[in-house]
Amino acid sequence: MTLLRSIAICSLTLLAALLYWVPLLPASALLLPLPAETRRHLARKLLLGFGLFTVRVAWRPFFRVRYSDRSGGAREPGIIAVNHRAATDAFLVSLPHLSAAQTVNGWPLRLPFIGWMAKFAGYLDITGWEYDKLKSRAAAILAHGDMILSYPEGTRSESKTMNPFHSGIFQVARELEVPVYMLCIAGNQHMPDRRFRFREFRDLSVRLLPPIPRDAVKRSASAYALRKEVFRIMESELAEMDDELERELRRSGAHGDAATASAPVPEARRDGTRKDAQGFFPAPPEIEESCR
């Protein structure tokens, strides 16, 4: 079953890539004479469109993705911290419709085609570059009105528990004095696993949280302190989102697989408390959007 699921979704993802890029690729050659930052911005838009097309068209037959925006419409250029459970995150981050350059470990930049497009779009090599180069490239992207999208865990967790965060991107946020957004993705811890096997299909939830405003970022004691605060908020929100998904799963009569059931439970869930951003930053009205 796992094999069939994996073949089906990978085939449709590949088909979506062909349907999207084959007509667009010749057109994207028109970007070449444009100024570098404009070209990168438009390439980011193309990659964003590919993510949306994949989630909304190719994956539609397999699972539902619910997106909710609790940012109150805040769109000041800043850093978006995203939790990272699985490879599907790279597509799901397109749901807030934000034009953003992603930070990536060196290897995705070396992939054929998608890696070339990522370079073309000015994605940031967070492990291969010196800090000063990273910061200056990030500043150029933000000055152009785009966001920086980063996975501070550094690698996929494949579980409901986040890996510890790295400080680098939070140092960039502090030094450039920009807000920090938080995008939480829940439900896809086994979609797929590291061997690209879809061990289950289940509904997913994606939520954009109220940002930490630039003043608060500026006032934070250090990148470490900022990162700790972001981790705390996201951990709490993800615990709630996972609970909601589990409740929905139970209501619908389906059951998560054994691996899901035995996944470690975050501290915030164990003690039953919710130490989230709502007290810190008032919750704006929520905008919900379902992809099926």
Add this chain to the structure above:
Amino acid sequence: MERQEIIKAVNSIFSSRFELEESELTEDKNLVEDLQLDSLDMVDMIVGLQQKFGIMLRDNKDIRNVRTLGDVYNLFEKLIEEHPEIVDKIK
């Protein structure tokens, strides 16, 4: 300078820079595994300690071998023994 005073001075850096609770700051705590400091945080820590103790640590060989908070205390105990004038510079 008593070891207890050194501990207090070092801990003040960890509290102010990293917003860590006093109760978390014990000698056996590994900076990476327990306190989850990464390389960038280490630089931040060194800058904070330099400012607090008024000495340069950039070229200090022992700082590279620091693994636990106890190692940081030991390093400053040694530094103060070798350079007693540091005591007057502590802010």
